[in-house]
Amino acid sequence: MPTNILMPALSPTMEKGNLAKWLKKEGDAIKSGDVIAEIETDKATMEVEAVDEGILARIVVPEGTADVAVNEVIGIIAGEGEDAKSVSAPAAGGKADAPKAEAAKPEAAKPAATAEQANPKVAAPEASASGYGGSVAGSTPTAPKADGSRPFASPLARRIAREAGLDLSSVQGSGPHGRIVEKDVEAAKKGGGAKAAPTAASAASGPAAAKPAAAPLAAAPSDDAVKKLFAPDSYEEIPHDGMRKTIARRLLEAKQTVPHFYVTVDCELDALLKLRAELNAAAPEKDGKPAYKLSVNDMVIKALALALKAVPDANVSWTENAMLKHKHADVGVAVSIPGGLITPIIRDACHKTLSQISNEMKDYAARAKARKLKPEEYQGGTTAVSNLGMFGVKDFAAIVNPPHATILAVGAGEQRAVVKGGQLAVATVMSVTLSTDHRAVDGALGAELLAAFKGYIEKPMAMLV
Amino acid sequence: MADYDIIVIGSGPGGYIAAIRAAQLGFRTAIVEREHLAGICSNWGCIPTKALLRSAEILHYGQHAKDYGLVLEGSFKADLEAIVKRSRGIAARMNNGVQFLMKKNKVDVIWGEAVLTKPGTITVAPTKKPAMQPQVPPPKNAKGEGTYTADHIIVATGARPRALPGIEPDGKLIWTYFESMVPAKMPKSLLVMGSGAIGIEFASFYRTMGVEVTVVEVMPQVVPVEDAEIGAFARKAFEKQGIKILTSAKVTKVEKGADSVTAHIEDEKGAKQTITAERMISAVGVVGNIENLGLEALGVKTDRGCIVIDDFCRTNVKGLYAIGDVAGPPMLAHKAEHEAVICVEAIKGLHPHPMDKAMIPGCTYCHPQIASVGLTEAKAKAAGHEIKVGRFNFVANGKAVALGEDSGLAKTIFDARTGKLLGAHLVGPEVTELIQGFVVAMNLETTEEELMHTVFPHPTLSEVMKESVLDAYGKVLNA
Numbered sequence: 001m002p003t004n005i006l007m008p009a010l011s012p013t014m015e016k017g018n019l020a021k022w023l024k025k026e027g028d029a030i031k032s033g034d035v036i037a038e039i040e041t042d043k044a045t046m047e048v049e050a051v052d053e054g055i056l057a058r059i060v061v062p063e064g065t066a067d068v069a070v071n072e073v074i075g076i077i078a079g080e081g082e083d084a085k086s087v088s089a090p091a092a093g094g095k096a097d098a099p100k101a102e103a104a105k106p107e108a109a110k111p112a113a114t115a116e117q118a119n120p121k122v123a124a125p126e127a128s129a130s131g132y133g134g135s136v137a138g139s140t141p142t143a144p145k146a147d148g149s150r151p152f153a154s155p156l157a158r159r160i161a162r163e164a165g166l167d168l169s170s171v172q173g174s175g176p177h178g179r180i181v182e183k184d185v186e187a188a189k190k191g192g193g194a195k196a197a198p199t200a201a202s203a204a205s206g207p208a209a210a211k212p213a214a215a216p217l218a219a220a221p222s223d224d225a226v227k228k229l230f231a232p233d234s235y236e237e238i239p240h241d242g243m244r245k246t247i248a249r250r251l252l253e254a255k256q257t258v259p260h261f262y263v264t265v266d267c268e269l270d271a272l273l274k275l276r277a278e279l280n281a282a283a284p285e286k287d288g289k290p291a292y293k294l295s296v297n298d299m300v301i302k303a304l305a306l307a308l309k310a311v312p313d314a315n316v317s318w319t320e321n322a323m324l325k326h327k328h329a330d331v332g333v334a335v336s337i338p339g340g341l342i343t344p345i346i347r348d349a350c351h352k353t354l355s356q357i358s359n360e361m362k363d364y365a366a367r368a369k370a371r372k373l374k375p376e377e378y379q380g381g382t383t384a385v386s387n388l389g390m391f392g393v394k395d396f397a398a399i400v401n402p403p404h405a406t407i408l409a410v411g412a413g414e415q416r417a418v419v420k421g422g423q424l425a426v427a428t429v430m431s432v433t434l435s436t437d438h439r440a441v442d443g444a445l446g447a448e449l450l451a452a453f454k455g456y457i458e459k460p461m462a463m464l465v
Numbered sequence: 466m467a468d469y470d471i472i473v474i475g476s477g478p479g480g481y482i483a484a485i486r487a488a489q490l491g492f493r494t495a496i497v498e499r500e501h502l503a504g505i506c507s508n509w510g511c512i513p514t515k516a517l518l519r520s521a522e523i524l525h526y527g528q529h530a531k532d533y534g535l536v537l538e539g540s541f542k543a544d545l546e547a548i549v550k551r552s553r554g555i556a557a558r559m560n561n562g563v564q565f566l567m568k569k570n571k572v573d574v575i576w577g578e579a580v581l582t583k584p585g586t587i588t589v590a591p592t593k594k595p596a597m598q599p600q601v602p603p604p605k606n607a608k609g610e611g612t613y614t615a616d617h618i619i620v621a622t623g624a625r626p627r628a629l630p631g632i633e634p635d636g637k638l639i640w641t642y643f644e645s646m647v648p649a650k651m652p653k654s655l656l657v658m659g660s661g662a663i664g665i666e667f668a669s670f671y672r673t674m675g676v677e678v679t680v681v682e683v684m685p686q687v688v689p690v691e692d693a694e695i696g697a698f699a700r701k702a703f704e705k706q707g708i709k710i711l712t713s714a715k716v717t718k719v720e721k722g723a724d725s726v727t728a729h730i731e732d733e734k735g736a737k738q739t740i741t742a743e744r745m746i747s748a749v750g751v752v753g754n755i756e757n758l759g760l761e762a763l764g765v766k767t768d769r770g771c772i773v774i775d776d777f778c779r780t781n782v783k784g785l786y787a788i789g790d791v792a793g794p795p796m797l798a799h800k801a802e803h804e805a806v807i808c809v810e811a812i813k814g815l816h817p818h819p820m821d822k823a824m825i826p827g828c829t830y831c832h833p834q835i836a837s838v839g840l841t842e843a844k845a846k847a848a849g850h851e852i853k854v855g856r857f858n859f860v861a862n863g864k865a866v867a868l869g870e871d872s873g874l875a876k877t878i879f880d881a882r883t884g885k886l887l888g889a890h891l892v893g894p895e896v897t898e899l900i901q902g903f904v905v906a907m908n909l910e911t912t913e914e915e916l917m918h919t920v921f922p923h924p925t926l927s928e929v930m931k932e933s934v935l936d937a938y939g940k941v942l943n944a
Contacts, residue, residue: 154910154911155911156883156885156910159883163882175818182910
């Protein structure tokens with residue numbers, strides 16, 4: 001029996017990924033555990049290991065293919081003694097490329113149509129567009145997911161979404177295995193983050209079709225409308241990669257659904273810089289190099305974690321029905337990498353030493369640049385730090401990254417004139433701006449958190465105990 | 466380090482399931498029991514009463530053998546002592562089963578009554594409460610009195626019969642469910658106060674055994690939690706069997722004779738009457754066992770005789786949890802079991818889904834049986850739903866007719882706008898085994914479309930369920 005190699009889900013939320021590279025050729029022998037391909041997701045590149053043994057009989061999805069749905073057949077392994085050449089096309093076919101590749105090979109017996117019949121997932125756009133509600137006249141079709149699979153939703157949730165003109169693929173499911181259930185759709189209807197289905201948005205321009213139940217957010221102008229504003233050939237068109245799409249989707253959602261509130265404070269850095277210099281000077285040697293080299297940012301991470309511990313009401317996440325009050329301060333740190341950014345997380349940062357934080361950050365930054373972070377290393381977290389100080393930025397406001405309720409935007413430490421005891425003096429000052437999700441962290445609470453943060457920055461010895 | 470990760474107080478269906486789940490998840494677990502391993506459900510509730518009702522059912526079939534073309538020659542009669550003995554034997558088997566499960570899962574059994582002395586600590590002493598007889602002896606390897614500590618303590622102490630002032634059960638003339646289950650002789654006449662699940666099941670049992678039964682219910686319908694139409698249907702069936710039913714009526718006073726009880730009964734209009742019966746059963750609900758546990762000293766929040774808990778069975782005191790009857794209504798074994806699993810899995814950090822109490826089914830094993838889930842028609846309307854209601858009578862169900870049990874009604878209630886199944890209500894043969902179909906449908910959030918699209922096997926009683934759904938949408942076939 002030939003065995004299908006399926007597109008793996010590298011994280012619980014992964015729906016599709018790019019097949020970046022095949023590390024084996026057709027005809028290669030494969031042992032269980034061999035790395036056979038590399039998959040690129042939104043934010044990371046991961047290796048696919050073989051589970052079965054045999055000969056790689058066929059590569060179904062060629063390398064470089066984007067947006068391959070999870071569980072799609074990407075290749076076929078022929079068992080021992082089987083003629084790899086005679087392995088026919090996969091029963092569960094997939095993308096448009098796959099049938100094309102087969103058509104070139106005369107022994108590929110099954111045409112694309114058969115492959116589609118055999119794979120209800122691929123045939124789903126039709127089914128999900130009509131749903132079971134064939135009897136509901138003029139119903140708004142549920143938009144199929146980009147990969148053609150049907151959103152995993154209860155029948156009741158599907159019907160309510162259809163009637164409200166909601167696009168189920170943008171609703172977050174809270175049921176078992178992320179299934180979208182009635183209350184998720186009800187929450188989305190109330191503006192809990194789902195975008196209106198495209199059909200509903202366009203129908204809204206015709207007054208007769210407007211549905212009062214749905215409150216569609218303003219639709220962005222179409223690609224063509226934007227392109228028309230520029231002379232042809234006056235620009236180069238660069239397709240979005242997974243990371244760009246994720247950044248766009250997440251930040252649009254955050255800015256549109258999270259009521260932001262901003263609090264700014266100036267922190268004097270001289271004591272912290274002095275302590276940092278002393279600590280770095282005292283670093284023991286390890287393999288001929290200092291065992292650690294603390295950065296200001298490492299100390300900012302620790303200070304924010306300790307501040308959250310001191311003001312636990314600010315260490316929260318908003319959900320529609322309850323506040324999640326976190327028991328650990330997990331600080332995400334925005335790391336700029338070519339083509340975008342990623343936010344690896346220092347878990348339980350208030351219980352880590354500065355050198356632990358520093359070394360962990362260095363490891364994260366290096367692996368982030370190589371896009372080798374694991375999903376569990378950048379998903380979750382209870383707050384985040386974004387530092388643009390190294391670019392000389394004085395202050396800025398960052399966008400909260402849900403489920404976080406706060407993010408701290410850190411500016412450059414610079415010498416400024418300050419007034420001390422009625423006298424002008426010079427001090428190294430760093431401005432920080434805390435953005436809060438006002439649903440979860442009110443203004444005064446945000447100010448309290450910043451005051452605690454400032455306390456640790458200006459009296460940094462407290463971070464060492 | 467504490468003696469245990471988890472100690473469960475009470476070994477009823479909530480407690481022993483909590484202990485098993487805890488052990489499965491690798492917690493060092495102990496369970497405290499003062500009287501009957503496996504609790505009321507197995508020893509003095511759900512199971513032994515089902516055993517009694519089964520005997521009554523077979524007696525009923527025997528009496529109607531000729532309807533099925535069978536001739537019973539010679540004597541065919543109830544042997545009360547043997548019926549009770551069988552019921553007790555079954556209870557003991559359940560008790561031993563839990564004893565086995567505790568041993569298999571390496572859960573320590575601590576015998577005695579627990580008091581929470583401080584958070585995370587209990588002291589166990591021999592109980593002062595005389596045990597209801599017959600009692601299955603405690604496991605041989607059970608630990609005894611002493612002080613035990615645990616990181617997490619789950620209170621699963623259950624409930625006991627409610628007593629109305631002036632009409633307190635004495636165990637001789639006025640019975641609770643305990644005495645009702647082990648009668649030494651059949652009374653000639655019986656007055657049942659309360660027509661909830663417990664009252665009506667005993668009414669059904671004793672009536673089938675030939676006793677003159679009167680049921681007094683303070684609410685306007687029997688089985689008051691059920692849909693009014695189901696209640697009315699059941700009432701007709703009970704009255705046909707010869708049960709006398711007084712609704713909107715209250716027992717105001719009882720006078721005890723040498724071997725009888727005289728109850729003074731007043732209806733809503735103030736009309737009074739007295740009924741004398743040999744025995745009386747007080748079945749006016751149950752109350753949580755929250756006393757003598759040390760809850761007050763720890764400041765545990767309680768409300769109307771029950772411990773207040775959150776979605777994951779946590780009390781307001783860290784490390785203290787409550788499940789089952791003692792944690793509030795509905796006071797049902799299956800609710801307790803489900804809470805047990807949620808509670809322990811939440812302790813483990815497994816993120817269980819909270820229970821939706823609106824989807825807990827209820828079953829009553831009188832004859833005819835009653836089973837339901839979700840909202841009654843009245844409650845659905847009160848909640849503001851525009852509804853579609855479907856009904857189907859068992860009289861048009863082939864299997865029911867073949868069984869000779871063609872009296873029953875299936876009623877379904879849908880939200881007219883969304884097709885959400887709001888409630889399902891059944892009265893009739895074996896409906897307690899049918900209701901689960903609707904419970905699953907409700908939990909999966911199916912609409913009428915999926916139910917209509919589902920093929921139900923023929924010939925089965927379950928076909929009434931589908932027909933009822935079809936009826937709600939004007940598509941009924943066999944009526």
